[in-house]
Amino acid sequence: MNILVALDSEPLQRLEKQAKLERAREKEWLTEQREQLLDLSRREAAAVRRKIRAELAAKRASGELGGSRDLLVARAVQEELRARGLDKEWPKPPDGELNAPGRRWGTPPSKAMGEGGYEERLAVKLPHTLAETVRRAAYWTSKDAVEALQEWDDRWGRSGEVVLRDAARDGIPGQLALMAAAMRPSAPQAALEARERLRAQVLTTGDLMRAAIVRAGRNGQQTELPAQASPEPAVTEPGEADHTDTAV
Template sequence: MRPLFKAERERARALSTTSRWDWDGLPGREAAAKRAQWAMFRAHLHESGELDVLVAFGVRAELAARGWDREWPVLPAQAKNPGRWPGTRDGGWPERVTVRLPAPLVGQVPAACWHTSEDAIGKLRDWRDKHPDMLPTKPFRYPAEDAALAEYEELAAQVTPAGDIWRAAVQRGIAAEPVIRERQAVAVDA
């Protein structure tokens, strides 16, 4: 079974890097058209219930690609506090994507993100205590702040918010849609 799982991980990695829905680097009009097509395709998948299956596949593939497809300790209470974790950025999508996923998978994502980011989050909290007046997102900075802000950026890069995993899962799942559909057809024919 291990060779099969390894092959699946490699296939999922390849799919995630060759998405037919990638609009990075396209001229404005083409990128807008590609985004609109993607939104319509996603709406179709959602209405038909297929998006749930694709995102579940995408979550599993994303966790496997990061080496996070395992049991994690329970999410501590401090990780469930409202608001963003220290070090997280505004990198979301303008709209919500709602899917039905298995409960264990839903719990695995924030647990994996927290436990792999916990050390950096603690250090970022210490950083904020040490530099209470310094705002990493402030447009104007004094040269004396450069070293402290570089330290902040280095620590923030070690924090993985759950939203990063969910967004990657949607993209991986949709990119894998043709392969999954082909496998379903083969399974029905067998």
């Protein structure tokens, strides 16, 4: 499954640096292994190549080698799920819930529009099962908070304070915000604070993916490996393009 992640430039640069290092290590290993092919017949060389591909796949799965950006992120996603206690089978959400466009209901932008938002976009290809786990974990973890936010909106969503706060968050000019808020009922401060607490409980697919990308590029070090086998994209040669589509 292809996922498009909005993120800051610094974690992206760290990820790219780590991926470059991993590709170089993998290329060096492959070069050493291919020395076995010298002076072999075509049939013998084919058998050795199969053995090399199998060893490469095993080393990637164990984390010993990680020659693509997608593989690094996939492993980090699994680690992030484990760290949060979310690496389990989740029931399927109601039809249409995971494919709704835009942000999760009741959640503000991860960054205020007035601050420019995220500078970068990263296309990542995850194994379908892993990507589905991320999406389902975000949905079910946030379900109660989202429903509470919907109830909050039914009661307070058109109050003047809410209009002003949301306008400031989204970079709407003050005069326009004041006009929009005029003659609206008032929401007490306690209600506004309750909404912020509920929003903080909402976990999005983008939140999980950004945390995993930070984990993948952390100090150029390989992070803790999951106990179970890592998700393994198709084996490709180092330097082959990482393929990557769904925006978060």
